[in-house]
Amino acid sequence: MITGHFGLAAGVKKIAPRLPLWSLLLATFLLDVIFTVLSMFGLESFAPMNPAHPTYGEVIINAYYTHSLVGALLISALAGWLASLRWKKEGGTVIGAVIFSHWILDLLVHRPDLPILPGNLGNLPLLGFGLWEYPVLSAIIELTLALGGAYFYYRSTMELKGVQRTRALAASAVTGALLLALFIVNVMGL
Amino acid sequence: MIRWIGWMCLNILQRMFNKGGYGMYSMLIMLILVVVAGWLDSRLDWKEENNKEKLS
Numbered sequence: 001m002i003t004g005h006f007g008l009a010a011g012v013k014k015i016a017p018r019l020p021l022w023s024l025l026l027a028t029f030l031l032d033v034i035f036t037v038l039s040m041f042g043l044e045s046f047a048p049m050n051p052a053h054p055t056y057g058e059v060i061i062n063a064y065y066t067h068s069l070v071g072a073l074l075i076s077a078l079a080g081w082l083a084s085l086r087w088k089k090e091g092g093t094v095i096g097a098v099i100f101s102h103w104i105l106d107l108l109v110h111r112p113d114l115p116i117l118p119g120n121l122g123n124l125p126l127l128g129f130g131l132w133e134y135p136v137l138s139a140i141i142e143l144t145l146a147l148g149g150a151y152f153y154y155r156s157t158m159e160l161k162g163v164q165r166t167r168a169l170a171a172s173a174v175t176g177a178l179l180l181a182l183f184i185v186n187v188m189g190l
Numbered sequence: 191m192i193r194w195i196g197w198m199c200l201n202i203l204q205r206m207f208n209k210g211g212y213g214m215y216s217m218l219i220m221l222i223l224v225v226v227a228g229w230l231d232s233r234l235d236w237k238e239e240n241n242k243e244k245l246s
Contacts, residue, residue, distance in 0.1 A: 002220065013231075020228065020231060020232055021228050021231035021232075022225075022229075022231070022232070025223060025228060026224060029220070029224075164234055167230070170230060171230035174226060174227055175231075178219060178222060178223040178226070178227060182219045182220065185215045185219055186213070189213060
């Protein structure tokens with residue numbers, strides 16, 4: 001669900017034009033950035049089911065801290081608070097919501113591997129609706145999020161005039177093209 | 191300190207490429223997306239939009 005995350009972040013620019021695009025893109029990916037750091041210390045891990053032929057959605061994920069419900073909420077709240085120091089309360093709220101949207105989208109596609117409490121404390125049921133079992137459907141959802149995000153980003157620039165309009169068109173075109181390229185490469189497992 | 195930060199960054203990138211779960215090309219496009227699209231967006235003047243937000 002990489003492209004879906006980024007697509008949603010680009011689309012959020014329509015309702016929060018004050019926030020720089022990079023902050024939204026980073027926010028949507030923050031849980032995975034922290035996941036990567038934790039994986040360096042062996043606390044979380046990720047592996048394709050078939051390492052010889054990695055396929056879209058065919059992955060085994062152990063992210064019991066960053067991708068637990070409570071963990072994601074805590075990271076979103078903390079990062080949202082930090083963002084509010086720079087972009088005021090509204091900006092911080094949007095950043096926090098975008099960070100948590102990562103968990104919501106992952107909930108849709110992950111097989112049941114998302115714990116409620118960090119470290120899967122109490123061995124509560126793992127969450128995940130498992131849309132990756134239906135790769136065509138999850139790919140369609142991702143593509144919709146990517147194209148929708150690019151469209152709403154473009155719409156957010158409609159009011160700009162003159163030179164700014166040309167720059168806005170370039171930014172929209174590049175964002176849309178990169179989202180589409182990311183979708184294609186991700187689905188191909190590259 | 192700088193050497194340590196550099197080592198950490200390289201290690202994280204290597205992890206992302208090799209074990210982070212994303213393919214190398216996906217990672218590259220993600221980095222380009224954040225940097226290039228973010229830079230193009232930062233060149234836009236959103237003051238007009240900001241004023242609208244404040245008025246509403």
